[in-house]
Amino acid sequence: MIVAGCDVGSLTSKAVLMKDGRMLESHVIKSKARPWESAEVVMGEVLKRAGISRSDVGYCVATGYGRSKIEFADEAVSEIACHGKGARWLLPTARTVIDIGGQDCKALRLDARGDMEKFITNDKCASGTGRFLEVMAGVLGLALEEMGGMSARASNPITLASACTVWAQADVIQQVNDRVPVEDIAAGINNAMASRMAVLVNNIGLERDVCMTGGVAKNDGVVSALEKLLGIRIKRIRRSDPQIAGAIGAALFAAEKATGGRL
Amino acid sequence: MMNEFMEAATAIESGPVKKWKADGGRVIGYTCSYAPDEIMHAAGILPYRIRGFGAGEMTIGDTYFGPFICSLPKCMLQLAGEGKYAFLDGAIITPGCDSMRRLDECWRKAGEDHPGVVPRFFFHYGVPHKYTDYTIKWFTDETRRFIAEMSAHFQTAPDEERLRASIKLYNRSRGLLERLDVLRTGDTPPLTGSEALAVVIAGSTMPRELYTDMLEGLIRELEQRTVQYGDRIRLMLVGSANDDVDLVRILEGDRALVVADNLCFGARSQTDLVEEEGDPVSALARRYLRQNECPRMYGDYRRRLAILKEKIESAGVEGVVLQNIRFCDLHGSENGLFERDLEREGIPCMRLEREYGPLVESGRMRMRMDAFLERIDQRRKSA
Numbered sequence: 001m002i003v004a005g006c007d008v009g010s011l012t013s014k015a016v017l018m019k020d021g022r023m024l025e026s027h028v029i030k031s032k033a034r035p036w037e038s039a040e041v042v043m044g045e046v047l048k049r050a051g052i053s054r055s056d057v058g059y060c061v062a063t064g065y066g067r068s069k070i071e072f073a074d075e076a077v078s079e080i081a082c083h084g085k086g087a088r089w090l091l092p093t094a095r096t097v098i099d100i101g102g103q104d105c106k107a108l109r110l111d112a113r114g115d116m117e118k119f120i121t122n123d124k125c126a127s128g129t130g131r132f133l134e135v136m137a138g139v140l141g142l143a144l145e146e147m148g149g150m151s152a153r154a155s156n157p158i159t160l161a162s163a164c165t166v167w168a169q170a171d172v173i174q175q176v177n178d179r180v181p182v183e184d185i186a187a188g189i190n191n192a193m194a195s196r197m198a199v200l201v202n203n204i205g206l207e208r209d210v211c212m213t214g215g216v217a218k219n220d221g222v223v224s225a226l227e228k229l230l231g232i233r234i235k236r237i238r239r240s241d242p243q244i245a246g247a248i249g250a251a252l253f254a255a256e257k258a259t260g261g262r263l
Numbered sequence: 264m265m266n267e268f269m270e271a272a273t274a275i276e277s278g279p280v281k282k283w284k285a286d287g288g289r290v291i292g293y294t295c296s297y298a299p300d301e302i303m304h305a306a307g308i309l310p311y312r313i314r315g316f317g318a319g320e321m322t323i324g325d326t327y328f329g330p331f332i333c334s335l336p337k338c339m340l341q342l343a344g345e346g347k348y349a350f351l352d353g354a355i356i357t358p359g360c361d362s363m364r365r366l367d368e369c370w371r372k373a374g375e376d377h378p379g380v381v382p383r384f385f386f387h388y389g390v391p392h393k394y395t396d397y398t399i400k401w402f403t404d405e406t407r408r409f410i411a412e413m414s415a416h417f418q419t420a421p422d423e424e425r426l427r428a429s430i431k432l433y434n435r436s437r438g439l440l441e442r443l444d445v446l447r448t449g450d451t452p453p454l455t456g457s458e459a460l461a462v463v464i465a466g467s468t469m470p471r472e473l474y475t476d477m478l479e480g481l482i483r484e485l486e487q488r489t490v491q492y493g494d495r496i497r498l499m500l501v502g503s504a505n506d507d508v509d510l511v512r513i514l515e516g517d518r519a520l521v522v523a524d525n526l527c528f529g530a531r532s533q534t535d536l537v538e539e540e541g542d543p544v545s546a547l548a549r550r551y552l553r554q555n556e557c558p559r560m561y562g563d564y565r566r567r568l569a570i571l572k573e574k575i576e577s578a579g580v581e582g583v584v585l586q587n588i589r590f591c592d593l594h595g596s597e598n599g600l601f602e603r604d605l606e607r608e609g610i611p612c613m614r615l616e617r618e619y620g621p622l623v624e625s626g627r628m629r630m631r632m633d634a635f636l637e638r639i640d641q642r643r644k645s646a
Binding site: 077 | 637642
């Protein structure tokens with residue numbers, strides 16, 4: 001049976017099709033204003049790519065902030081559970097998952113079976129989220145993908161005094177005006193992201209192996225900085241795009257639910 | 264019947280309060296569960312627990328408190344500044360915590376800029392942070408000072424006989440709340456957690472005679488109620504003050520049931536009775552100082568943990584939500600200890616930091632609750 005996972009996030013929406021534990025197709029789009037529109041577009045595209053129609057999908061689980069608004073989904077599961085499930089599929093030895101999404105960041109610990117043991121999300125502000133990074137990249141005139149590589153080329157990373165996205169933005173503008181090299185500013189931003197995340201991870205307690213999911217997992221500057229702060233190696237996900245971990249988890253839940261398996 | 268409790272719990276000036284005032288009755292508001300209702304009741308005054316429920320903005324609250332402080336007293340001041348508490352003839356501020364203590368000076372200061380918002384009887388009621396012989400004596404003296412000042416201002420003194428009658432009445436209603444708690448924590452609870460909270464909150468706003476009668480009727484009704492909440496996950500709600508039934512409704516959704524709580528607007532208010540023999544003032548001081556189960560009291564953590572564990576066991580709780588209002592040092596730090604000690608015993612816990620006031624964070628809250636319930640679901644299936 002073909003199953004689908006649809007993860008409608010605040011910045012991007014992702015859809016995945018799976019069959020017998022194998023991924024058939026995936027797609028990522030920028031989210032639209034309304035979650036149901038994002039879901040329709042991303043699911044339509046992934047079905048088109050796979051050359052199948054919606055009726056070929058036996059079961060669909062939705063996740064992400066818009067999960068309860070997606071009419072074609074059979075069920076909704078929280079993105080925390082989906083990221084845990086997806087991360088485990090991407091890296092079967094994963095026990096701690098760090099996910100940095102568009103507007104939140106979360107850390108979760110899994111037990112030996114892959115069940116959720118503990119989780120935590122940011123609950124204060126947008127600091128340490130994908131949006132933070134996006135805003136800063138905009139100020140520096142860089143593409144989001146360019147931010148990660150900057151850390152390796154930095155010689156003297158700046159320190160951001162404020163945790164607040166808006167005030168940190170003002171800090172960055174000041175540094176740009178002072179002609180501080182862009183690599184040092186970008187590295188400072190990556191380090192700031194990592195330090196916010198390290199607080200969350202330390203809060204739930206680390207268990208090896210540690211991996212990262214979400215779009216920010218592709219930013220090696222943040223991942224490396226986090227490794228230094230946590231004093232641990234973060235295993236890189238190679239099996240597929242870490243950004244679609246939530247959608248993969250949703251599709252895996254869909255497979256379980258379709259066959260009456262355990263959540 | 265439940266609708267009447269819900270109405271009293273979701274309106275600042277509810278029907279019974281309006282009627283009390285229309286009949287010429289006087290009302291004293293208090294901010295924290297350490298103020299003994301019985302004293303005001305015995306003086307023929309309606310004791311009313313001041314709330315911050317329904318504050319839509321914080322322009323007044325923020326002006327006097329600043330941004331980095333608990334939003335509960337700010338919402339209380341906001342409502343007071345907007346004139347929503349104009350029906351109060353008096354107000355008591357107790358130092359339940361530092362933020363609440365600051366309400367005393369912030370409210371007085373706001374009164375200089377917004378004439379008429381400070382009730383004419385405005386009393387700071389000191390409450391010690393320890394339960395010992397000398398603090399009981401101190402609190403008893405403070406209670407006598409309150410009685411003297413209230414009596415002088417309102418020209419009505421609660422004599423010993425009336426005090427004893429009030430103690431008896433409040434004890435009776437606490438007994439009824441205990442019966443409600445037994446129904447709620449049983450195998451097939453006939454009411455939701457949000458309904459249970461509404462019932463308790465209503466008691467802090469309406470005349471006690473009316474409330475006690477209504478409570479008796481409600482319990483009879485609930486004993487016959489056939490509503491079943493099926494296989495919902497049984498939760499306990501712990502932490503900062505919450506008088507918003509919608510918060511509990513969001514946490515419960517359609518998959519969970521809050522079968523027990525340890526909240527100062529909730530089940531904490533019914534624990535233990537006031538001794539009916541001996542000097543009534545010192546009996547009240549002993550009960551209120553000892554039995555509030557609030558983390559403001561020093562050196563009491565182990566006892567509070569034991570209370571939680573006992574309730575978790577007896578109510579068949581499957582998960583504990585440890586919530587605190589942002590900047591609440593007392594519950595914020597205690598929740599960390601609870602989480603450590605309860606998780607160690609295999610009881611799933613979820614900490615939730617929130618703002619008091621309009622439920623603007625409901626989406627994020629729901630997401631975390633869903634994940635928490637999924638975690639408990641996984642445990643159920645693995646068992």
